[in-house]
Amino acid sequence: MLLDSAPRDSTRPAGAPARTSRLLDAAYRIGALARHNATLRLRDPGQMISYIVMPMVLMLVLKPLYVRAVDGGAAQVATGLMVMFSVFAISLVGNSILSERTWRTWDRLRVSRAPAPELLVGKTLPLFVVMVVQQTVLLVYGCLAIGLPVPPNPVYVLLAIMVWAFALLAIGALLATVVRSHGELSVISDVGALTLSSLGGALVPLSIMPEWAQLAAHVSPGYWALSMMQAAVRGDAAGAVPSALVLLAIGLVAGAFAARRLARGWGRGGPM
Amino acid sequence: MLVATDLVKRYGTIQALDGFSLNVAAGEIVGLVGHNGAGKSTFVEIVSYLIRPDGGHVTIDGRPPSATRGEVGVAPQHIALYPSATVREHLELYGRLAGLRRAALREAVEDMSTMLRLGGIMDRRAGKLSGGQQRRTQAASALVHRPALLLLDEPTAGADLETRQAMLDVVKQRAGEGAAVVYTTHYLPELTELQATIAVARGGRVIARGTCEELLKDLPGEVRVTLADREEVSVSTSEPTVTLIDLLRRIDRPISAVDVRNPSLDDLYRSLAVHDAP
Numbered sequence A: 001m002l003l004d005s006a007p008r009d010s011t012r013p014a015g016a017p018a019r020t021s022r023l024l025d026a027a028y029r030i031g032a033l034a035r036h037n038a039t040l041r042l043r044d045p046g047q048m049i050s051y052i053v054m055p056m057v058l059m060l061v062l063k064p065l066y067v068r069a070v071d072g073g074a075a076q077v078a079t080g081l082m083v084m085f086s087v088f089a090i091s092l093v094g095n096s097i098l099s100e101r102t103w104r105t106w107d108r109l110r111v112s113r114a115p116a117p118e119l120l121v122g123k124t125l126p127l128f129v130v131m132v133v134q135q136t137v138l139l140v141y142g143c144l145a146i147g148l149p150v151p152p153n154p155v156y157v158l159l160a161i162m163v164w165a166f167a168l169l170a171i172g173a174l175l176a177t178v179v180r181s182h183g184e185l186s187v188i189s190d191v192g193a194l195t196l197s198s199l200g201g202a203l204v205p206l207s208i209m210p211e212w213a214q215l216a217a218h219v220s221p222g223y224w225a226l227s228m229m230q231a232a233v234r235g236d237a238a239g240a241v242p243s244a245l246v247l248l249a250i251g252l253v254a255g256a257f258a259a260r261r262l263a264r265g266w267g268r269g270g271p272m
Numbered sequence B: 001m002l003v004a005t006d007l008v009k010r011y012g013t014i015q016a017l018d019g020f021s022l023n024v025a026a027g028e029i030v031g032l033v034g035h036n037g038a039g040k041s042t043f044v045e046i047v048s049y050l051i052r053p054d055g056g057h058v059t060i061d062g063r064p065p066s067a068t069r070g071e072v073g074v075a076p077q078h079i080a081l082y083p084s085a086t087v088r089e090h091l092e093l094y095g096r097l098a099g100l101r102r103a104a105l106r107e108a109v110e111d112m113s114t115m116l117r118l119g120g121i122m123d124r125r126a127g128k129l130s131g132g133q134q135r136r137t138q139a140a141s142a143l144v145h146r147p148a149l150l151l152l153d154e155p156t157a158g159a160d161l162e163t164r165q166a167m168l169d170v171v172k173q174r175a176g177e178g179a180a181v182v183y184t185t186h187y188l189p190e191l192t193e194l195q196a197t198i199a200v201a202r203g204g205r206v207i208a209r210g211t212c213e214e215l216l217k218d219l220p221g222e223v224r225v226t227l228a229d230r231e232e233v234s235v236s237t238s239e240p241t242v243t244l245i246d247l248l249r250r251i252d253r254p255i256s257a258v259d260v261r262n263p264s265l266d267d268l269y270r271s272l273a274v275h276d277a278p
Helices: A018-042 A046-069 A073-088 A090-102 A105-110 A116-146 A154-178 A182-199 A211-219 A221-234 A237-263 B040-047 B087-097 B102-115 B131-143 B161-176 B188-193 B212-216 B240-250 B265-276
Strands: B002-011 B014-024 B029-033 B055-060 B072-075 B149-153 B180-184 B197-202 B205-210 B221-227 B232-237 B255-261
Touching: A018 A090, A018 A116, A018 B087, A046 A073, A046 A090, A046 A116, A073 A090, A073 A116, A073 A154, A073 A182, A073 A221, A090 A105, A090 A116, A090 A154, A090 A182, A105 A116, A116 A154, A116 A237, A154 A182, A154 A221, A154 A237, A182 A211, A182 A221, A211 A221, A221 A237, B002 B040, B014 B029, B014 B040, B014 B055, B014 B180, B029 B040, B029 B161, B029 B188, B029 B265, B040 B055, B040 B149, B040 B180, B072 B131, B087 B102, B087 B131, B102 B131, B102 B161, B131 B149, B131 B161, B149 B161, B161 B180, B161 B188, B188 B265, B197 B212, B205 B212, B212 B265, B221 B240, B232 B240, B240 B255
Parallel strands: B014 B205, B029 B180, B029 B197, B072 B149, B149 B180
Antiparallel strands: B002 B014, B002 B055, B197 B205, B221 B232, B221 B255
């Protein structure tokens, strides 16, 4: 229902099956959104850079302490700080989504042909890449400069990174749809990140924490991320799978909640 | 093209729409006027499928709004742009989301750039633009895919003359090409220039609809006679000519000026204010 003179897509082959055509259209829209959001993200790289550089510096400074304190100290300091600072990156996701409400642009996207899942995927895809890059850079740095053992199977590590990035993305999206302001998001993501990742053993090894803390660690996504990451670095696929499943479940629940809120225009007067 | 019947929308204790009905034909511009809170923006949001009505029906080209997503051009009342994205990036994003690709996309972006006089600012970021430039960018991104139904919610609010004229020109052009247009505004002379059908909203419903002449015919004009000693005699009347003749016959003092003012859209608006007053 566009005006007759509208310039239309002339690149699609005539007679293409409708379903394939719909999928291609959806992929094109997601691509357009991802490209747009990647451009915006690259124009404001400060926070991304700090979440990569800060853990690098801390790893270097804290390495001697960890090496003396626990067996496998190098692995602990590299994976622990990687997990902790990847949790901080939740605020990147949250701010990115929350800004759409601040700028009032989310409603304009909702008026477009892209349904809510496409909007969410297009919005978060660049952030997913950012998180994967952040974690990969930190682990490579860990191997090169901190003494983290080179993983026997890098594919396990990559899969673990992707699972963790997905869970973080979903948690960040959830936070963005429940907070009322950037300030509130900042408080929740910073305090939450520090608390949950510390409780999960990212800062201090669980083995030297009190028994109650070791039990409480199980409620922290950071605990499961650290277990999965350390198992993946060891090349222990069987050890990584349970934690990966927990994180996937957290990600799916949080993501479904966020998608539902976003589809309803979250925070608007009326439901959709 | 657009048929809205008996729409009802309530926000808590506030009745935003209370039996709002409005039809807009292809090629028609309907100027939706009314005071703040009359239900104009709520109506636009329902037709855009941003909110769902509590009652009533809307069809666009015979289909419900859920089936016409992306086929409607919506320029909301508030500026809704990405501060760090350029004007070109905005047009490309919304063009792509509507399915435009490659040469078609480039052509559509250039068209909008020309029509809304964005040529010199296409590569400037939205956050650095003036208010009028932002208005034009917002309208351009709503029109870039050439939708057959345009919902423009106060598109010239706070805009400069250049922006206003560019906006009116492009709306007239699109309507001339067959687009149905709903144009809400508080600047009533714009509707005269657009030769729009006028729908008056009050209390969540459309209380009057017609051409400018039809709506003004029952409103009083004003006859003002200024006497030589600067005293003024002013009469509100629905028959200014007859009243003037009567006044001139009765006044036996020297007259310095006579002013006959026919009712305008502003009078219509003011009469609404009187009706709305508690």
